Amino acid sequence: GESVGLHLPTLSVQEGDNSIINCAYSNSASDYFIWYKQESGKGPQFIIDIRSNMDKRQGQRVTVLLNKTVKHLSLQIAATQPGDSAVYFCAERGTGNQFYFGTGTSLTVIP
Amino acid sequence: DAGVIQSPRHEVTEMGQEVTLRCKPISGHDYLFWYRQTMMRGLELLIYFNNNVPIDDSGMPEDRFSAKMPNASFSTLKIQPSEPRDSAVYFCASSSSRTSAPDTQYFGPGTRLTVL
Numbered sequence: 001g002e003s004v005g006l007h008l009p010t011l012s013v014q015e016g017d018n019s020i021i022n023c024a025y026s027n028s029a030s031d032y033f034i035w036y037k038q039e040s041g042k043g044p045q046f047i048i049d050i051r052s053n054m055d056k057r058q059g060q061r062v063t064v065l066l067n068k069t070v071k072h073l074s075l076q077i078a079a080t081q082p083g084d085s086a087v088y089f090c091a092e093r094g095t096g097n098q099f100y101f102g103t104g105t106s107l108t109v110i111p
Numbered sequence: 112d113a114g115v116i117q118s119p120r121h122e123v124t125e126m127g128q129e130v131t132l133r134c135k136p137i138s139g140h141d142y143l144f145w146y147r148q149t150m151m152r153g154l155e156l157l158i159y160f161n162n163n164v165p166i167d168d169s170g171m172p173e174d175r176f177s178a179k180m181p182n183a184s185f186s187t188l189k190i191q192p193s194e195p196r197d198s199a200v201y202f203c204a205s206s207s208s209r210t211s212a213p214d215t216q217y218f219g220p221g222t223r224l225t226v227l
Contacts, residue, residue, distance in 0.1 A: 045218070101154035101155075
């Protein structure tokens with residue numbers, strides 16, 4: 001079956017620095033990927049998505065990079081702020097409308 | 112607009128008891144998803160519905176779990192009988208195929224279930 005894994009379970013960054021969160025996926029046929037942010041006690045919240053026909057997509061302070069050759073996805077957060085502290089999940093779309101989520105990376109921003 | 116609503120937010124029960132979790136999706140959304148989240152396994156899709164019809168329930172762990180969607184604005188996830196290993200946070204999410212972002216799922220706040 002499909003699996004999505006994260007390279008680092010925890011990440012600490014200084015406020016104002018850039019953050020990079022990585023994700024590996026296993027299904028080369030996956031055509032769509034989403035990054036979610038989950039704050040303590042809340043449900044996951046959509047951040048940014050990317051389709052497999054793209055290799056980069058930018059949002060407000062966030063950029064997602066997709067490397068299909070090595071099946072790797074990354075989320076870059078510019079000028080990280082304390083409010084960015086959360087757990088970040090990548091998810092890939094498999095068959096039908098199913099999404100498979102990684103276990104998450106916990107980002108801590110140090111003031 | 113109100114987001115996805117789940118109830119209860121917390122549920123503590125004893126092993127063997129029946130548990131019913133409830134979800135109200137965002138109005139107009141035609142997809143509804145039930146997920147379970149644990150530290151060990153992360154977010155797992157249990158079942159999803161399209162226009163109130165179950166499409167894929169392959170993630171439902173066993174027959175003790177059942178889900179229904181009697182109408183477009185309500186769904187339940189039932190566990191009978193509950194076991195300690197069912198302890199987790201259960202999320203409901205919804206999405207709409209009729210928007211410019213049909214794959215974006217909106218999650219509810221979750222129900223934290225503890226089975227003693």
